[in-house]
Amino acid sequence: MKSKVKTYSIERKQARYGFAFTLPCLLFFGFFSFYPIINAFITSLTNRKAVGKTWNFVGFDNYAYLFTQSNGGFSLLNSLKATGLFTLGCFIPMVVIALLLSVLIMQLRKPWQKKFFELSYYIPAVLSSVVAATIWRIMFQPTGLINQLSNWVMFTSGRDYKWLTDNGMLVASTIIVYFWKYIGYFTILFITGLASIPPTIYEAAIVDGSSRWHTFWKITLPLLKPTVMLVSIMAMLQCLKTFSTQYMFVIGGTARKPIDVITMNIFYTGITNGYLGRASAMSIVLFVIMLVFTYLQFAAQKGGEDVEY
Amino acid sequence: MKKVFITMLLVLALIAPMFAQGAQEEKATLDKEAPVTIIFWTHEDAARQKLEDQWIKEFMEAHPNVKIEVSRKDAEGLRQGVQTAYAADPKTAPTVWNLPIESSHEYIDAGLVAPVDYEVVGFKDADDMRNQYADGMIDAVYKDGDFYGIPLELTNWCIFLDKEVFRLAGLDPEKDYPKTWEEMFEVSKKITVRDGEIIKRRGFDFRYSYSLTYFVPMVEQLGGSLSEKDGCVNEAAWIEALTFMKKWADEGLGNSTLTAPRKLFNKHNLDIAMANTGLYQESRILSENPDFYNSGEWMVVPYPVFENAVNNVAGCYYGHYYHVNSEATALQQYWGWELIKYFLLTPGHAELYLTQVGLIQPLKTLMNGEVYQSMPFSEVFSADFARSHIVYYGKGSSAIQKQIDTAINNVMLQGMSPAEAYKQLQKNVLEILND
Numbered sequence: 001m002k003s004k005v006k007t008y009s010i011e012r013k014q015a016r017y018g019f020a021f022t023l024p025c026l027l028f029f030g031f032f033s034f035y036p037i038i039n040a041f042i043t044s045l046t047n048r049k050a051v052g053k054t055w056n057f058v059g060f061d062n063y064a065y066l067f068t069q070s071n072g073g074f075s076l077l078n079s080l081k082a083t084g085l086f087t088l089g090c091f092i093p094m095v096v097i098a099l100l101l102s103v104l105i106m107q108l109r110k111p112w113q114k115k116f117f118e119l120s121y122y123i124p125a126v127l128s129s130v131v132a133a134t135i136w137r138i139m140f141q142p143t144g145l146i147n148q149l150s151n152w153v154m155f156t157s158g159r160d161y162k163w164l165t166d167n168g169m170l171v172a173s174t175i176i177v178y179f180w181k182y183i184g185y186f187t188i189l190f191i192t193g194l195a196s197i198p199p200t201i202y203e204a205a206i207v208d209g210s211s212r213w214h215t216f217w218k219i220t221l222p223l224l225k226p227t228v229m230l231v232s233i234m235a236m237l238q239c240l241k242t243f244s245t246q247y248m249f250v251i252g253g254t255a256r257k258p259i260d261v262i263t264m265n266i267f268y269t270g271i272t273n274g275y276l277g278r279a280s281a282m283s284i285v286l287f288v289i290m291l292v293f294t295y296l297q298f299a300a301q302k303g304g305e306d307v308e309y
Numbered sequence: 310m311k312k313v314f315i316t317m318l319l320v321l322a323l324i325a326p327m328f329a330q331g332a333q334e335e336k337a338t339l340d341k342e343a344p345v346t347i348i349f350w351t352h353e354d355a356a357r358q359k360l361e362d363q364w365i366k367e368f369m370e371a372h373p374n375v376k377i378e379v380s381r382k383d384a385e386g387l388r389q390g391v392q393t394a395y396a397a398d399p400k401t402a403p404t405v406w407n408l409p410i411e412s413s414h415e416y417i418d419a420g421l422v423a424p425v426d427y428e429v430v431g432f433k434d435a436d437d438m439r440n441q442y443a444d445g446m447i448d449a450v451y452k453d454g455d456f457y458g459i460p461l462e463l464t465n466w467c468i469f470l471d472k473e474v475f476r477l478a479g480l481d482p483e484k485d486y487p488k489t490w491e492e493m494f495e496v497s498k499k500i501t502v503r504d505g506e507i508i509k510r511r512g513f514d515f516r517y518s519y520s521l522t523y524f525v526p527m528v529e530q531l532g533g534s535l536s537e538k539d540g541c542v543n544e545a546a547w548i549e550a551l552t553f554m555k556k557w558a559d560e561g562l563g564n565s566t567l568t569a570p571r572k573l574f575n576k577h578n579l580d581i582a583m584a585n586t587g588l589y590q591e592s593r594i595l596s597e598n599p600d601f602y603n604s605g606e607w608m609v610v611p612y613p614v615f616e617n618a619v620n621n622v623a624g625c626y627y628g629h630y631y632h633v634n635s636e637a638t639a640l641q642q643y644w645g646w647e648l649i650k651y652f653l654l655t656p657g658h659a660e661l662y663l664t665q666v667g668l669i670q671p672l673k674t675l676m677n678g679e680v681y682q683s684m685p686f687s688e689v690f691s692a693d694f695a696r697s698h699i700v701y702y703g704k705g706s707s708a709i710q711k712q713i714d715t716a717i718n719n720v721m722l723q724g725m726s727p728a729e730a731y732k733q734l735q736k737n738v739l740e741i742l743n744d
Binding site: 050051052053069070072073141142143147157158159160164165167251252253254255256257268271272273274276 | 389392396399415416505506509518566568711718723736
């Protein structure tokens with residue numbers, strides 16, 4: 001009887017090594033990401049409370065409740081609205097201005113100048129979100145720096161611009177804090193993308209007599225497409241998950257409703273009020289929203305050709 | 310068949326008492342010298358930390374088999390931390406912890422804290438324990454014949470007053486201090502200093518995130534109440550109290566986004582004239598600003614009432630009780646009670662808590678003793694204790710407090726009418742109570 005000799009191609013061997021190397025990462029993600037998602041979904045089907053020994057399965061009651069009831073005056077629909085407003089107000093300007101800043105920084109000729117601005121813009125991203133929000137909350141008080149600055153800019157004196165007490169200004173305040181904190185982070189990502197564009201392309205453009213403006217629109221931006229996609233998805237997901245700024249503001253006494261983003265509502269529903277089942281249902285809703293938006297962004301940018309240098 | 314049945318019945322009768330005595334035997338057979346770790350969670354308080362850290366050190370030296378792991382958090386962080394720890398796994402939740410009664414009572418209801426081990430802490434039984442404390446002060450932790458915690462402190466808030474700020478407004482602090490909420494409004498108007506619309510100095514401001522403690526009594530003065538059965542009872546009283554808060558904001562006397570008065574008061578920077586706080590503030594003034602403490606420039610006055618009050622009630626008092634986790638091992642529970650006993654019931658410790666930290670343990674011996682009587686303005690706190698009651702700690706107390714905070718916020722910052730704010734509040738409170 002002939003024994004069958006197993007043969008492996010180089011690709012298959014490499015694939016085995018590849019799998020072995022990615023296994024720890026898969027296990028890590030499986031344990032710390034997929035397990036919590038599955039666990040949250042199961043909890044969302046129960047009436048589990050934080051303080052209590054027993055709970056029951058209630059099917060999709062929590063979901064029905066969230067879309068039909070006020071959740072103690074802080075409905076999911078209001079949170080969707082607050083999150084949407086914050087995301088739109090923050091993510092689009094952040095991506096656009098981070099791109100502009102990165103292009104401006106790349107124009108600098110001396111390396112120390114580049115390093116200085118990269119570092120300066122990045123520093124807020126290193127600061128703890130809680131500390132940043134607390135400092136900004138103090139600055140937004142009527143006697144704080146921002147209100148004084150507002151009076152100086154607007155040529156007024158002794159006016160309270162109500163950064164923390166007017167609903168619209170409150171939303172704007174949270175956007176400013178978040179924008180300040182993360183603009184540097186996304187600028188650095190764009191700089192990395194810009195640095196990967198081969199200089200020969202720009203040299204060819206100069207030889208062909210292309211203006212800077214023309215070069216930006218016809219060369220830089222199209223070649224930066226993968227980075228733009230990465231940054232816009234990351235910025236959007238980051239904005240959808242915003243929490244600490246809003247939470248620290250509310251802890252400091254501001255109104256909750258205008259800035260009651262979904263993550264904060266999840267926190268208050270689950271941790272403060274103890275409705276773990278209901279809070280889990282909210283987090284699953286947020287997960288689905290993030291999944292859908294990410295898919296849409298991928299789909300929207302899939303239309304173009306792949307970038308090759 | 311009959312024989313088998315009778316034999317089974319006899320065997321059952323024989324083993325049943327064994328199960329009934331299981332818990333007692335477990336306690337009796339406990340190896341108390343076995344190594345054990347006590348996880349102790351409490352809220353931050355610099356002065357108390359100094360005392361308790363010393364006692365923990367002494368306790369561990371006296372009992373080398375006991376290791377105490379301490380974790381301190383701010384008040385809200387502790388509440389969230391204890392809740393999250395129990396939600397994750399009650400068995401690994403802290404062994405000994407404390408929270409304000411309005412937050413901890415639900416753990417008693419859920420059976421997650423253990424009844425007091427009278428033998429360990431040195432009481433004969435529940436009645437003996439009750440007799441050691443001032444009337445009604447430990448009722449909040451009594452359920453079905455047992456107590457489920459020992460009080461670390463029972464605190465009420467009066468009004469701390471900075472005399473210099475009063476004089477700067479041309480007021481005589483001894484005569485012009487506010488006795489009614491209407492006077493509080495007028496006096497604050499006189500004291501408030503503005504640069505245009507910006508408040509530079511305030512007369513008084515509320516402790517906005519503790520509405521069960523300061524706001525519900527205002528409602529009660531007007532004839533309303535908060536009931537576990539009917540929610541916010543007496544619509545007119547609630548609306549009147551909310552209207553007062555709205556008027557406070559509309560006049561620009563203060564709001565919840567400004568720095569808390571009690572944090573400004575000790576500095577004596579003339580930013581605030583009055584703060585609503587407890588006896589513990591005295592030790593904080595002493596440690597932060599001894600010159601101000603010794604200057605005679607501050608005093609404490611009673612909690613005001615409305616002019617048309619139908620009930621003369623002061624601000625509610627609240628309690629922090631040390632609890633032991635009922636899901637901890639028997640050995641942890643035993644040493645948990647030993648630790649609590651060492652903290653609270655060692656002779657002289659109650660006096661140290663009072664003089665060093667400003668915490669009142671409602672022990673009869675302490676409250677009737679010389680040390681308490683000699684504390685500055687203790688008579689004001691005692692008089693207000695006499696006309697107050699414990700804070701609402703019934704079903705959904707934490708969530709209800711947040712709802713009342715929101716209603717106040719709605720009228721003060723959102724421009725909502727008091728009637729609409731009440732309507733929403735009552736709807737949400739009833740939803741919490743009926744859940």
